[in-house]
Amino acid sequence: MTQNSLTSSLFRKEVLAMSAYKVADAGGLIKLDAMENPYGWPEALKTRWLETLRDCPLNRYPDPEAQQLVQTIRMHDQIPGQHAILLGNGSDEIIQLLLMALPPTAGVLSPAPGFVMYRQISHCLGLDYHGVPLLADGFELDLPAMLAAIEQHRPAVVFIAYPNNPTGNLFDPVAIHRIIKAAKGLVIIDEAYAPFADASFITALEEYDNLLLMRTLSKLGLAGLRLGYIAGNPALIEQLNKIRLPYNINCLTQLSADFALTHKALFDQQTQAISANRTLVFNQLNAMDGITAYPSSANFILFRTRQGQADKVYESVKRQGVLIKNINPQGGLLSDCLRVTIGTDSENSAFISALRNSLAGL
């Protein structure tokens, strides 16, 4: 749509320059594009969940601090009592409120390619965003480049996704420790994929005053609820809490998340199945002529086609009924790359045969 004189006189130039976050229409397709857990809940559990919602007082505002849920999260993720926890409507909201709290000219830095929201929200707020390229073979942090960029730009916030999205790898923890020590501002370790990775910076929270840890329930299996959190130094969390909108976590989310997290065994079983299937899909991908898959500690796999083939392969896989994510348009290190979320056994098989067919038809 073209901008008329009203919109262009009304809104900030950063907003006018942005494009909205687009989500592909998955109607009728096998949905392997958004890092969702593919499994539902047993009927008996659904019934008990609905029971817990029955008396939820929808006429009342929810608990603004969601105290019961915070307590459950603390136990579930073993967050020690000295660290404060702040909840968000997805961790996306937490990224937004953290960046909203910064001075208008503050710098933000993250490795690139990385999670798009760090850049997107920084741009929207007019902040000084810098992406520091990862190393081309294997997407590891370029530590000297990261340290030089921190020295040069003095960012108020450094975001590091661990594991990284969209590459799926865990960066070298030794490099991350060096970055936290070198940073004059905050470092946020974004552990959105913690349920699929056997590594975490939780214990490092005690070592550093400038470190905060961010997590979400989305990838675990509750993407529809929209719940994320950030944990760490209470003095920092206290400031963020001032800009959080008072009732950002609605009562249905509070009750449902609390209920879900008390059924840890179910989610453990589901995430273990996803991790095991990740290995199968990874091996099948790498056995294909013309495909290179990258090792992943998350619930998705990034893979590369031969040069110039990614768009065609993506479209062909979609025509066969499977929606994955085309990463090729992001260019740079991600040229020729596609990303698939691990689904159920039958969804993974459908994807693998669709991909085989596409490659055969090129």
Ligand SMILES: *Cc1c(COP(=O)(O)O)cnc(C)c1O
């Ligand atoms: C998916 C994702 C998020 C956002 O999760 P929500 O809680 O659903 O907003 C944050 N960081 C990374 C790295 C992600 O991949």
